[in-house]
Amino acid sequence: MNQEIIKLRQELHKHPEVSNDEYHTSERIINYVKKFNPDEIIKLGETGVAFIFNGKEKGKTVVFRSELDALLIKEKSGVEYASVNDHIAHSCGHDGHMAILTGLIQVISKNRPVRGKVVMLFQPAEEVEQGACDVVENPKFINIQPDYLFALHNVPGFEKHTIVLKKGSFASASKGMTIKLTGKTVHAAEPQDGISPADAISDIIKELHVIRDDKTLFKDFVLLTIIHIQLGEISFGTSPGYAELRVTLRAFENEDMEVLTDKCEKTIREISRSEKLDCEISYSEDFPATVNNDYCVGVVEQSAKHIGLDIQNIEKPFKWSEDFGYFTEKYNACYFGLGSGKDQPQLHNPDFDFPDDIIESGINIFYAIYEKALSDD
Known part of the structure; x- marks a missing residue:
């Protein structure tokens, strides 16, 4: 287990900020990631930020996305790193998603792309839909010209470490x-x-x-x-x-x-x-429906098999919504689930706390996707 990333996750959990107010969260991420020497750091709006690692040769551009924002919920988790901000909590697990993406940066900094580029995007305001829409329309993001985008969400009710997949519409x-x-x-x-x-x-x-x-x-x-x-x-x-x-x-x-x-x-x-x-x-x-691209779903499926993670294909989309749909409208993308436990409290519950033991699986699946997507012709 990566104790340094777990510590970061718990710090993010302790200091949550709501949509469009993620200034300290963004600053915390930037300060942490700088030591891994990304080739570019691009600010997107007030709090959004993207870190880019360039290969020496031309190739595909792959983007991985996490959310920055927390919810207006009074936390009742009882953990020692519970929110210090009254009536604000990371009750959806975005702190865990940020930790996974930061862990991916840590690994990629030691295994930089030979060709193409990889982008780690930390996006604000997912909970209110506006964040992804703003990023998609931002000229700095448009200039990145993504070939593929990937994102995950922890999903309570599924066995831990399971990759939850669906072609077509994934979220309503x-x-x-x-x-x-x-x-x-x-x-x-x-x-x-x-x-x-x-x-x-x-x-x-x-x-x-x-x-x-x-x-x-x-x-x-x-x-x-x-x-x-x-x-x-x-x-x-x-x-x-x-x-x-x-x-x-x-x-x-x-x-x-x-x-x-x-x-x-x-x-x-x-x-x-x-x-x-x-x-x-x-x-x-x-929120538009989040509609997965078949090729990108295949990349996730092959990557999960490669690293030995179980896959569960769902028949129907989730009833909840995700602003990642703004990305899937314009780009080849896949949004998938990472099982966070059969007995894990549901998303947006006051006793929700992201399980740290699935962070490593999140990093590993993203890294496998990174290797697969950049190696395909």
């Missing part, structure tokens, strides 16, 4: 839909003189569920979750004139997300018009 598309309905507020004694959104909210919820359950519309799984409703004010003398409804849309496939979004929007606007309400629809945390 999702987006947050906010619906704002504006009518007219009046006295509660004369509701007929106003325009209340109450009936519209009720009808919208009912019809959105009808869309969700219509199996003829979609090729695969979709999900629609009502997460928040606000109607008027707490005043028994007032009939409401304003409402907000927030819904999470989710789909295994990007095509189904387009259909789901379109159908929901049309239904919402039709009901709003019938109730004489002004309607505004907006979106946030928009």
Whole structure:
């Protein structure tokens, strides 16, 4: 076990920072990696950073990516290196992912590429979707011209060290839909003189569920979750004139997300018009599906077999979303799972703590992928 990398992981765990505020985390990584003498250090935005190791000959460019951000969760793990930042915790394991990628740098610094180049990307703001989108659009990243990208995520519920793979869609598309309905507020004694959104909210919820359950519309799984409703004010003398409804849309496939979004929007606007309400629809945390490239999946599979790690091919994508989908939209890429234990607390749970004993497997699979991807013609 690499005790130096484990110590780094626990330091990162102790000092978590939320999306777009990962300044100290990024600085900690940069200061640690400098001693391994990367050929280039490229800042991407405020906190993103990429470390590049160049070969002497021209060849493929392979990118490995980790996330920097933590979550707004109060940790209840009980570990001695628990978060010192109130209500912020690495409850998704990004501290472990950073440790794996830093460990990969440590190994590659002693086994630099002969041809091509390898890039270790530490990306901000994965949890809010914006991070990968910003990196993909950053001219400095575009200039890197990746041929292949790889990333992993620890996956509770799978045996430790198992590589979890799937061709095609690996993680769901999702987006947050906010619906704002504006009518007219009046006295509660004369509701007929106003325009209340109450009936519209009720009808919208009912019809959105009808869309969700219509199996003829979609090729695969979709999900629609009502997460928040606000109607008027707490005043028994007032009939409401304003409402907000927030819904999470989710789909295994990007095509189904387009259909789901379109159908929901049309239904919402039709009901709003019938109730004489002004309607505004907006979106946030928009994650495309993470769709794996077949060749890249093959590289991961062959690499896992080469180093003796078990492989589990899943039949259906995960319901959770990943902003790595922004990379898979534009580049040949593979996102895969690293089993973190059958009894490991689930992601985003307050008692989650990344298991240090899978770090070595993460480093080894990434290094095997590095050797395979750069050696293929």
